[in-house]
Amino acid sequence: MTIAKKSKALTASDLIVSFQGKVDRCETFKSLNYLCLRFAKKIGAKAVTYHHLPHFGAADAVDLNVICVGFPEELVKRFESQNEIRTDPSIQQILSGTKAQWWYETKRPQRMSAKEKAFLEFAASKVSGGLHLPVFGPNGRNGYVSIGFGNLTPDFDDNDLSFLQSCCQFAHQQYCHLLLSDLPLKAKLSPREKEILSWVAKGKSNGVIADILGITESTVITYLERAFKKLGVDSRVTATLRASSLGELSYID
Secondary structure (H helix, E strand, C coil): CCCHHHCCCCCHHHHHHHHHHHHHCCCCHHHHHHHHHHHHHHCCCCEEEEEEECCCCCCCCCCEEEEEECCCHHHHHHHHHCCHHHCCCHHHHHHCCCCCEEHHHCCCCCCCCHHHHHHHHHHHHHCCEEEEEEECCHHHCEEEEEEEEECCCCCCCHHHHHHHHHHHHHHHHHHHHHHHCCCCCCCCCCHHHHHHHHHHHCCCCHHHHHHHHCCCHHHHHHHHHHHHHHHCCCCHHHHHHHHHHCCCCCCCC
């Protein structure tokens, strides 16, 4: 039985709109997490995890295991204590696509380190059937959701998977909204600071940037130092990454 068929009165579209409305009304992380876990229970989920993956260089560039319920304690402890989010090769496989994937359908990279292989084998010994769902947010603020269904595989068709994908995306966007409301969205860079950082992002040296803009190299350095201070960084690479994550780079041709 598909998700859409579980309600005779509501279509899948109706359910999506209803869920989105409830998500939009969540004003705290706690209420959002509670809503998502209730929804997961309704579709038969036995375990749920949601990882938030901010863009490298973002002000909060730390991967967060926001929700983790129902997975074996041994697996969770290993994942968190050994920072296996940096080891698990399936994560990049998930985020390289845009659709939900069953765990057994997620392809393994042809080349893996011994540590990667060991983690996948350990995880496979602890969990059975489930779904991976990638989610995407502003300025590369992405994440992924994993839903475990235990030993029973739900009879979901393509429409059901699209429905679930949409619901996860709505929830991720709301999480980003709540999170970013507490973070500095803008560094208040001047137009010239943005322009210079944008040229830095294109790999141009200070001297080349000075020639392009018709200013002295020392002036370029001064603008960069000001930008570094506003962004809270101390290098050209980190500055461009932070500015990109904040949407502070200018379009230049």
